[in-house]
Amino acid sequence: MSDKELLKKLKNIVTPYVQDKEGLENFDESTDFLNDLKINSANLVDVVLDVEDEFDIEIDNDSMSDMLSVLDAKKIIQLKLAGK
Amino acid sequence: MIGNDIVDFNTATLQSNWQRRGFLEKLFSKKEQSLILNSEFPERRLWLLWAMKEATYKAHQRRYNLPRSFNPIQFNCEIIAVENNSVLGKVQIRDCSYYTQTSIGKDHLHCISSQFQHKKTVQKILFHSTDIKQDLILAVSELKRLPQAKISIEKDCNFIPYLMYNDDKLNCDFSLSHHGIFSAYVLS
Numbered sequence: 001m002s003d004k005e006l007l008k009k010l011k012n013i014v015t016p017y018v019q020d021k022e023g024l025e026n027f028d029e030s031t032d033f034l035n036d037l038k039i040n041s042a043n044l045v046d047v048v049l050d051v052e053d054e055f056d057i058e059i060d061n062d063s064m065s066d067m068l069s070v071l072d073a074k075k076i077i078q079l080k081l082a083g084k
Numbered sequence: 085m086i087g088n089d090i091v092d093f094n095t096a097t098l099q100s101n102w103q104r105r106g107f108l109e110k111l112f113s114k115k116e117q118s119l120i121l122n123s124e125f126p127e128r129r130l131w132l133l134w135a136m137k138e139a140t141y142k143a144h145q146r147r148y149n150l151p152r153s154f155n156p157i158q159f160n161c162e163i164i165a166v167e168n169n170s171v172l173g174k175v176q177i178r179d180c181s182y183y184t185q186t187s188i189g190k191d192h193l194h195c196i197s198s199q200f201q202h203k204k205t206v207q208k209i210l211f212h213s214t215d216i217k218q219d220l221i222l223a224v225s226e227l228k229r230l231p232q233a234k235i236s237i238e239k240d241c242n243f244i245p246y247l248m249y250n251d252d253k254l255n256c257d258f259s260l261s262h263h264g265i266f267s268a269y270v271l272s
């Protein structure tokens with residue numbers, strides 16, 4: 001999967017949880033889920049569950065604890081996809 | 085150090101489907117899951133435990149100046165006493181213990197966590213968020229007897245907020261939380 005494809009899927013996943021829609025306009029690897037998109041911390045778990053469903057991977061607790069930005073998520077998804 | 089967390093029940097119901105597959109398992113231990121599922125009001129109990137974890141996460145992160153992490157499962161909650169609308173709890177993270185005091189209202193709950201059981205705090209809950217930061221600054225200026233205009237709130241490299249007076253860091257323990265129509269601060 002290309003980076004572009006992965007980022008597009010990720011953007012679709014996070015969109016329903018974004019509280020600051022302006023943050024979506026500049027969505028890229030540097031986008032932070034909490035600071036830029038103002039995703040509520042209770043919804044971070046939904047992002048993780050949606051990522052698991054979309055990419056058919058399992059995100060363990062250690063990986064989940066690091067998933068706070070688009071770059072973090074991309075790295076974890078690629079790692080898990082490579083391990084399938 | 086102290087941490088707080090406020091939960092707006094209406095917002096929580098709208099924004100989270102706690103019954104979706106995996107939701108409870110990712111956030112709560114087996115023991116906590118049974119505290120939730122065996123409760124008369126499972127959703128309320130869930131947000132109580134969540135707030136205990138969140139408030140303690142903030143207190144713990146500030147205490148050790150830790151980088152951010154989304155690791156609620158590592159915070160183990162225990163309910164010590166329930167009295168009217170107040171719940172005393174204990175949260176364990178690795179070898180650190182924290183005490184939580186949660187007040188539960190009709191449409192929200194507010195949890196304060198501290199490593200000390202009887203921590204004296206000033207707390208305030210606001211509706212339809214006027215500026216909570218300005219409100220906190222006012223409270224700090226009264227507590228420390230300093231002019232309000234020279235106090236500001238900054239964030240450090242771990243996104244932990246701190247108070248400044250002119251160019252000096254103020255030695256003042258506080259925490260802010262927003263959710264739905266509620267915002268709250270706690271100060272000690």
